[in-house]
Amino acid sequence: MFGFNEEQIAWFGLTIGVGAFMLYMIFIVAQLAWEAKAGKFGTFVLFLALAFGMVGFIAKGIIQWIIDK
Template structure:
């Protein structure tokens, strides 16, 4: 497809696609905190609870980079 092989498309989808989806999820979490008038501590708790799963994905990328350099 457009001169790319399957591996390149999968890499792009996994890194750029999932990264863009994570940024969109952060926007949704922030909007949820804003609409609920959660305050500073409530916003922190919302981000901690809902965005904690993203830390694993970011850590995976950092560990991969560190081990292949």
């Protein structure tokens, strides 16, 4: 499709697509914290829980990059 093979499309979806989804999730959590009037500590806890998932995804990418070197 458009000159790309399946591997390139999958790479794009997993890196760019999931990265964009993570940015959207940050917006959702910020909106949730603001509407719920969570305060500083509540907002910190919400973002901390979100950050654990993001750190895992980023670590996976870094580990794959190191192994492929």
